[in-house]
Amino acid sequence: MERELWLLWATLAVSLLCYLTNLLRSRPGSARRPPGPWPLPVIGNILDLRGNQVHQKLACLARVHGPVMRLKLGLTTAVVVSSRDAAREAFTRHGRRLAARPVPDAAQAFGFSERSMVWLPSSDPRWKNLRGVVATHVFSPRSLEAARGVRERKVRDMVRYLRARAGREVDLGDAIYGGVLNLTSSTFFSVDVVGFGGESVQGLRELVEDIVELVAKPNVSDLFPFLRPLDLQGLRRHATRKIGQVLRIMDGIIDRRLAEASSSAGGDSLDALLELLSEGKISREHMSTILVDLFVGGSDTTAITVEWAMADLLRHPDTMDKVRAEIKGALGGKEIVEEHDTANLPYLQAVVKEAMRLHPVAPILIPHMAAEDGVEIGGYAVSKGCTVLFNSWAIMRDPETWERPHEFLPERFLDKADKVGFRGKEFEFIPFGSGPRLCPGVPMAERVVPLILAWLVHAFEWRLPDGMSAEQVDVTEKFTTVNVMAVPLKAVPLVAISYLAQNSIVSETSQHSNF
Template identity: 60%
Template structure:
């Protein structure tokens, strides 16, 4: 589908075959990003892995640091104990509130911010038991970024008006960026003074935005669907109990060996992807053709993976939560199965995938192993609201609140 969103046309990719053609034949030509005016605030776009073109030396430096150091398999293996300890901290946080209604997503978000900062920089950013709601404050700024990035902006429609910032989008974005940068600066001041500050700031900033939010939203959606589908909840709990028995804590390798749990994770990603629309790509050359349509140089290319992952031509009962569809299949989220692209594909695929694939199943399994989860008094599974709201991510419109009951 082709639409005119700004001075240049936009092409929307919404099918498996079109996504395969775009990523396999034209990945290099589509490896740049369309940059909304708002993200230019405080120079963010000029040092952002999300928005810099893949040909930019700074992008290559940042990506290299991530893929060969921070998120390399050896580095992730070395920091496994730290990640597992942070998941245990979250379990302990819920255990201290057992029998009471808790905001599942809020607590998880704080824990994931600490997991990212501790695993890579040996620093906790937040106190999960603090009363100042600091985790919620960080998330509000992150969601504020997403809200401003997705709202229509007259500066994008008429670039000659950009310097005027008539709607104040860049100014408001600057406030959110500054707030998150102030937290990032604290991490860098304590642990990373010896490396280039701008490079470090950009990497930590985007790890906070993408790492904390991706894991939190994915697990919160899975928990919501399990609470809404008690039979599925019973089935995954039976798998965990049968495999782990009386083991008091579980580790990442335990979680990875649970096929039905992994199917629940994938089905949650399919039905409620963190990013139903990937960050728009930009055609940097002529010669791109998708589905028989020519994509002119300078066009924005939007991958609607949310539609692809609910396409009835590919998926049976696409709007239902059916983890069984991922049993006995090789389909996964690493970017080669184009009907299932929660992390995107190609050279602009989400670099946090190696972290998410370790943390998400471990966190979900730990919460299900330690607690029986119930809805607040008076709420039936049918009444649980699983409608969606898009900010920086596709989140629950009504935050999930549930009651953890300690399993003895």
Template identity: 55%
Template sequence: MTQQQKAARLTQQQSLAGEAMGTSEGWLLWAALAGSILFYLAVLRRYSSGGKLRPPGPTPLPVIGNLHNLGGVVHHRLADLARIYGPVMSLKLGFVNAVVVSSREAAKEAFTMHDRRLAARLVPDTFRACGFADRSVVFLPSADPHWKAMRGIQGTNVFTPRGLAALRPIRERKVRELLDYFVPRAGEALHIRHAIHTAMINMVSSSFFSMDIADFGSDTAHELRDLVDEIILLISKPNLSDYFPILRPLDLQGLRRLSERRFRRIFSILDDIIAQRLAHTKASLEKHDDFLDALLDVMATGKMEREYVMAMLFEAFVAGGDSIAFSVEWVMAELLRNPRVMIKLRAELKDVLGGKQAVDEADTASLPYLQAVLKESLRMHPPGPLMLPHLAVEDGVEIGGYAVPKGTAVMFNAWAIMRDPAAWDAPDEFRPERFLQRATPFDFRGKETEYIPFGTGRRLCPGAPLVERVLPLVLASLVHAFEWKLPAGMSPEDMDMSERFMTTNTLAVPLKVVPIIAN
């Protein structure tokens, strides 16, 4: 190789090295720029448009956000995350921004200062089928005139002291039918869930329109019950349309289409029930004095349309029957797991009722320990541990010093709030006595945010007055009529108290018991 060729080769190598170094420096520059942008976006994400700091939370992944953080029992997992990130926490659920509230103080601030701004709902796509969400007391925003009218009707025509008192004989009869179911099965090990659920569904349906829908009734009644169960199953499935609203028109999993067919048939059956009642009333002028009569009286004045009556009846089945039934199963499980409490409760019943054969609804007011047992069970096992997500409809919401922008879903972890160590001593222990030691007793209406088994504020469950009457009656009747034992060879320590959450919080393993007729 000549000297000239060597020089040319050296020049070429230097040029290539320079290009390589330029490329390397270019990549370093781009990496630094990308890192700066990501850091800026991460910081920006923590602040709202008003410059307020947003709540902390786990770092979301691309596209799915924090969905991967929610495995297992969701309210337990959210409580675990809150111990890391605090009682006001941000999550990204797909494309949906959410804030989770997990302490008494944060909940108090939210409901005291911002109840109106948080009184809309995040609507699951399944409930949009047949326009149901647009007629639903549960899902309509509180600012909607229809919602205000329907809640007013519930408060003045349905869940009133007079209306509830008129239907007391129905409730007591349904409880006696439940006891009659267990009598021939005394001494047998059986699952009580089905029997209690059937009785509570019938109690709700009989109260609303004087028909049992879960027993040995008509084919129509059976079909209605089956359709309601199918709707609940569809609602319980995770839906891509809820996490990625841009996909909602596609209904990729077909859940809305499946729900629509069932909603259509449910509303057809309910419409027939209404038509039959109207024809019967017109022909005989005879009243049933149930909730349907009250709703039809309102409908006759033009204050409520027929479609809204049907929506209200449907919600009664889904919310009323399930929440009462599973709450009874939970409290029975806690009594069997805590024999000391069961003994003390039986002693109170014997002391107050003496040799009385059946419990009347009025008797439960004289049973303070029974009331405490129920309240403690609902504290530890609320029917809706996450309630239903609220939605911020305005900017200006601030909780715990953090901004909650308009359009954010706000989830109240009632399960965590009612186990908040700042509000409850030994919160994971079943201690009914704690409710006897308060000068001002808790009720089911959520006036104090450390105890919100049925919500609070504008979105308080409208059926809470009914629950206050039914749950004590059912529990007192079961414990008064029977002694309850675990199956042979099983001890309280062996009980599986793990949870499964669908639309209502339930025992993952149904409770198996042995009823023994009390002496």
């Protein structure tokens, strides 16, 4: 009991000291700091962010305090960027200085943050090496083209799964998520993680979800860094166990591949990494970590984006009819959608962009950190070590930039299709971030998301359950680790095209997947 009381008093004393120090630093004559809501002693502005829609709370605060805003979160300081112009200045003038990451305590478990390209600082040679490996051997045009057949086959598996449930209500988000998990795992290491026979591999989905939740969960060790050695909530301890399990699964996949008589399983990403391993260009531990990074980063973003797009289309049946007509016209007499077909579907592409604009999967991206002094955004100084949050949700709904910003209007992207892309060069549209920390999986996402959406619209007519009207589709957001639908999307698929009843998709010999 005495130890707990001592710890409580020590925490309050250190926090109060830091609070008073910050007040002294803010006197006239000191560096101009961003405005923000007045912080409470010790806890700062934590109470201002209560709820599960943090990005919306930050947007409301920014409307009062401005597009460059300062928050105190315990003993840590965060600067929130909420406008296109401020984001442009930050990424173009200070991209290198802001390319570090504040590492959550749970991500340090098992030394994972020292191995993962998600958390390594961009100044670290290991980060540059890992990003180069992924860009060259996983997401290059040549590598993506080589795996195109696998992706198309896995999307057809998803269609078969839904066809078997035609006329019945399905949890569309769950079906999409299961299909995307298998698409991702099959592309990277030729294994289905959903419906696969190996029990350890089937558990990979749950393990990854647990790790992401542990890393993203509010942690007193992150708010008061001097408490990290105590791990009061046990999050790092739990993360150590989970990360160890998922890395063992990846090591098992690698070992099985090495033990195969033929080292090739069809030219997947694992084969490319094994070749680099044999040449001494990557280590074994970095190899397994790369697989974890690829699997985690390539699953959630794709599945959730497709689910949001389908929700928007179900709310706007006229728009879905336009997409279906465009697909039918572009395919001619062909009934199977192939990946390269989506490049000739500008309205479908506009729907994808509009869904990403309204519902970015990572509405505040992954936090950045100022690695050195000298950063100034909007005339305000951002000190070294400060966390910098880019509220992409607010940026992509800014009425100063977007007309009728809260409405679903894919047509807004038709006139500027060649000007607004996914690579964060137009700072009013940054669903994947921008600068050195731009998501490396963009080349795959811009192929896979339109392909899945095209299949879902082309292969099925969709009805809402229980006589629900389009206006009743609930698009309330819930931000946990990512921005998901607060109410799962339910719909009834009805077979729409003839080939499903008679030819290639049904007669394929690939195993039916149970998502």
